Amino acid sequence: MILLAAPGWxxxxxxxxxxxxxxxxxxxxxxxxxxEMEARGLSNRMWELWTQxxxxxxxxxxxxxxxxxxxxxxxxxxxxFDRLVRYCPDYAEGYNQRAFVHYLSQNFDxxxxxxxxxxxxxxxxxxxxxxxxxxxxxxxxIEEARDVLAQALALNPWLPERxxxxxxxPLAPLGDDI
Numbered sequence: 452m453i454l455l456a457a458p459g460w461x462x463x464x465x466x467x468x469x470x471x472x473x474x475x476x477x478x479x480x481x482x483x484x485x486x487e488m489e490a491r492g493l494s495n496r497m498w499e500l501w502t503q504x505x506x507x508x509x510x511x512x513x514x515x516x517x518x519x520x521x522x523x524x525x526x527x528x529x530x531x532f533d534r535l536v537r538y539c540p541d542y543a544e545g546y547n548q549r550a551f552v553h554y555l556s557q558n559f560d561x562x563x564x565x566x567x568x569x570x571x572x573x574x575x576x577x578x579x580x581x582x583x584x585x586x587x588x589x590x591x592x593i594e595e596a597r598d599v600l601a602q603a604l605a606l607n608p609w610l611p612e613r614x615x616x617x618x619x620x621p622l623a624p625l626g627d628d629i
Contacts, residue, residue, distance in 0.1 A: 464509055464539035470500040478575065481607050490609035494577075501544045501576065509539045513548065520552050528552045536568075543572035547579050550586075559586045577607045584612065588622060597622045 477497050484490040502517075504510035516531030532549035539545055550565035563586050569579040580603035587596035600622050604613055615622040 462508075462538075464542065465505045467505045467539070467542045467544075468500075468503055470503070474500055474575065478577075478606055481609060484609060487609055490607070494607065494609070498578070501547070501573070501578070504535075504544070505539055505542055509535060509542060509545075512538065513544065516548055516552075520548070520555070525552050525556050541572060543569045543576060543579070546572070547576065547582070550579070550582055554582060554586055554589075557589070559589045562586045563590075575606055577603050577610060580606070581610050581612045584615075584622065588615070593622070597624065 474497060477493050477500075481490050481493040481497075484493065502513060504513045512531050512535040516528045516535065519525075519527035519531060529549065529552055532545055532552065535542070535545040536549065546565040546568040550562045550569060553559070553562035553565060563583060566579050566583040566586065569576055570583070573579065580599055584596045584600035584603060587593075587599060597616070600612060600616050601624070603610055604616060614620055617623060
């Protein structure tokens with residue numbers, strides 16, 4: 452009888468959909484892409500998979516947070532993403548989206564914390580890797596940023612952040628400026 456009267460917070464989040472095989476195939480395709488346009492389409496498909504939440508409740512929180520962020524309502528976005536990661540602590544994208552809000556708010560240490568949590572759950576998440584590189588760069592941790600960006604570019608050489616690693620860029624491999 453007590454279980455039937457349990458509050459809504461007692462509900463548990465189901466496992467996130469397992470898209471590793473599809474994401475791996477998309478990563479392989481993006482690495483073989485001949486054009487930025489082709490790569491962008493593949494990247495968009497990756498984002499569709501990453502932002503597929505475990506259930507309707509989680510999807511509603513993710514969507515609410517992303518809408519709030521898109522209108523610069525960072526407090527509203529953080530509230531939604533905080534609720535999402537409490538409800539679905541194993542869902543990587545909840546942390547990644549919260550990290551993006553922290554990054555936009557220039558709270559780079561908090562962004563790094565959430566990006567680490569994202570990468571623990573989804574180690575090949577190129578969005579999280581590039582976000583981590585940008586956060587490290589913003590904190591002046593250039594060598595670490597360079598290494599993380601190289602990891603991201605190994606997975607997706609078409610990332611917009613690739614210009615940072617181009618010759619003469621602030622995160623170019625050492626020796627490329629000669």
